[in-house]
Amino acid sequence: MAVIAPSKELLQPPISPRCHVLLAGKPKFQMAKNPRARSFSPWLRPTEQRSYGLVNCRSSRQVSAFGGGELSIGRTVADIKTALYQSIQGINRGIFGVPSAKKSEIEGLVKLLESHNPTPHPTENLQMVDGCWKLVYSTISILGAKRTKLGLRDFVSLGDFLQAIDVAERKAVNVIKFNVRGLKMLTGQLTVVASFKIASKSFIQRVDIEYKNSTIAPDQLMSIFRKNYDILLAIFNPEGWLEISYVDESMRIGRDDKGNIFILERLEL
Numbered sequence: 001m002a003v004i005a006p007s008k009e010l011l012q013p014p015i016s017p018r019c020h021v022l023l024a025g026k027p028k029f030q031m032a033k034n035p036r037a038r039s040f041s042p043w044l045r046p047t048e049q050r051s052y053g054l055v056n057c058r059s060s061r062q063v064s065a066f067g068g069g070e071l072s073i074g075r076t077v078a079d080i081k082t083a084l085y086q087s088i089q090g091i092n093r094g095i096f097g098v099p100s101a102k103k104s105e106i107e108g109l110v111k112l113l114e115s116h117n118p119t120p121h122p123t124e125n126l127q128m129v130d131g132c133w134k135l136v137y138s139t140i141s142i143l144g145a146k147r148t149k150l151g152l153r154d155f156v157s158l159g160d161f162l163q164a165i166d167v168a169e170r171k172a173v174n175v176i177k178f179n180v181r182g183l184k185m186l187t188g189q190l191t192v193v194a195s196f197k198i199a200s201k202s203f204i205q206r207v208d209i210e211y212k213n214s215t216i217a218p219d220q221l222m223s224i225f226r227k228n229y230d231i232l233l234a235i236f237n238p239e240g241w242l243e244i245s246y247v248d249e250s251m252r253i254g255r256d257d258k259g260n261i262f263i264l265e266r267l268e269l
Helices: 077-088 100-114 144-149 219-236
Strands: 020-022 054-056 131-138 156-166 171-180 186-200 203-217 240-247 251-256 261-268
Touching: 077 100, 077 131, 100 240, 100 251, 100 261, 144 219, 171 219, 186 219, 203 219
Parallel strands: none
Antiparallel strands: 020 054, 131 156, 131 261, 156 171, 171 186, 186 203, 203 240, 240 251, 251 261
16 A cells, blocks of 8 residues: 555456456466466556556555554554555565565564454454455565566566455455566556465464466567466465455455465555
């Protein structure tokens, strides 16, 4: 999700009644399940209408203090959220690395929110995670040779990271937007589809995630990434388990089996 201004238009797959989606044509490319690719995150967001997908969502900026009660450091939940948004401003969701001091600051605020989670049994209240979400911070990073091979230093830039969750279908669709500089700007997206299920009654915050398939469009974008597609998918494949450590009407925080943290803000019609 000064506060990061949300976009008003949102590319997204057609899985949630909260996301109005227009899809045209079949996917240009599909990748079968790859057991080696195992490290992504539950998330995403788009900006402009495209022939291969449109979701109209807008971000809800309202945050609730949940009754206005004071937290342990004398701040309301709304105060901590504001501090968190200020802390993550200008770091591009952390995808290209964050200084250790800044990372510690963010994690401290995350832990404060987690300690006052208004939904302590999220797997019994999955309607709280249903709908459209936008990634605003993750500890997953693309550095060094991986960043160079994917062209993310020179001519390819990352757009929005979105996630649509359909609780009824037990399905999550993650979308990563890309912009390619050249004679003219090319915009495309990687879409990763996964299923999820409640891990067990012993883990009231955890869901198991299984990778299903991925697509990338348009064809020109696939030609850019084809050689290093395994690297791309290894970064953004969500398979594993995820703990929902905080969720309310506007924000969700998760921790995965690889030790990563994800902060997402809800997007609404």
